[in-house]
Amino acid sequence: MNFDIWDVHTHLAGVPGTTPETRMAKLLEYADRMGIARLCVFMGMSWNYDPTPEFMRRSNDEVMQAVKRFPDRAFGFVYLTPKHTQASLDELNRCVRDGPMVGVKLWVAMHCNDPALDPLIARAAELKAVVTQHAWIKITGNLPGESTPMDMAELAARHPNATLICAHTGGDWERGIRAIRPHSNIYADINGGDPTAGFTEMAVRELGATRVLYGSDAGGRSFASQLAKVFGANIPDTAKQLILAENLKRLLRPILSEKGIKL
């Protein structure tokens, strides 16, 4: 079976190149070798746990620069921080409502169950933008503002109309899957952890294949190790195709349609 592959989680960091465009080109070279058609990319050339509005805007400009060169291959998500609500709302409007971006990325500035996120999530839902939230459960200790899947469950309960993507499925996927299971508007992005066997099988069993998304976390991770979570899983090909591309297409279709992009 020939699979269509869309990657919901990539970065410009960790990729060779001195400009956003050259890094995007390099990332696509590797994606081409793996047969990956489309990449969602977010955060810029460098990262900051607690970005200022200026840093946030620069990051998003870099991503838009990269995506502009490859409009048929890459989608941008806008990097926001709930620490700066109005600046983030302005950035959401600039990059999504008025710009080419189709999703939101939230990282580790603040736990995502904090009410400070509410205006951002509500606005993202109005714009039909999907929201990717970094989430880990680390036995070695989370960063001060680092969310868990349990935090995401609280957020999802407050925003049933938002489409939320639990990045890394919490790292500790056996707990992460359980935490997000009751909330049908949270999708499990399986990227970023080791290719531990059984991960995808459990996600499909507990959430259903329609709630599982392939992502890589490249350039820090390889496309290979993360694709293996799907290709190596003991699940039907129909489930693999949902995970590799069809689920993401379904989630992005409303906003792409508003932007006049046909799939």
Add this chain to the structure above:
Amino acid sequence: MKPEPSIASLDRRDFLKVAAAAAGVASLGSANTAQAADTAPSGLIDTNVYLSRWPLRRLPLDETGALVAKLRANGVTQAWAGSFDGLLHRDIATVNARLADECRRYGDGLLVPFGSVNPKLPDWEDDLRRCAEEHRMPGIRLHPNYYGCKLDDPDFAKLLRLATKRGLLVQLVLIMEDRRMMHPLLQVEPPDLKPLADVVKKTPGLRLMLLNAMNVLRGQPLLNLLQAGEVCVEIAMLEGVGGVAGLLEKVPLNRVMFGSHAPLFYFESALLKLKESPLNEDQLRAIRCDNARRLLAKKS
């Protein structure tokens, strides 16, 4: 279920097609697959597989027969197998006896047993003797952090010396899983690697292979260790886009081997890494089989 064709019966192009299809690689673009089929050599030695049960969950391929079928379907011609039981069990003699028996019973020669020796157990020297003399193992696989044994422990150095004297290849496993996601009651820190280069230098003839090293050993410390003696690595925990090609920019080709860490990891991860990086035929052959074959053939 339709049986897989024997690898030996396939020409190089057909072999790659079987391996690629089984891994899902065939779906990754016909042009690239055809290119790989033209250039990739036959033969694949997986230097990093395990038998028996991972202590914390059942794995999809933790029955030996199922693992062997997966390896064969992906073109593996030899797999160096340790035992998960070697991490925590104290009756190591039975762990190694079961491992040797399992390798004999399954795989028709595919599986090569690498026994466990815990130098913190009384009379561990006899476990080493049995690995070499009774089970005719070509090597041992050590998990010092699970034994509570530091790498500057005199018993560890003695174990390396005795293993080398017996002509055994030593596999040293640095970690088994990402420490961030370990079970709260089974948090096993990676070993402190600082003493290792010195131990290697003081053990002439040692053939040392580091398993699951790429997550915890990078840059100059890795190069220092490789320069200390005959030290090799495998790719199971290598990450980053184009990771294998990136590794080869820093590490000599003859020190890099194929390893999957199956069944704890999806086997396809390691195989697809060879596709992700642009590698020439010589590089592919060296990593897939020649380096491992040469290392195993050497005797101290």
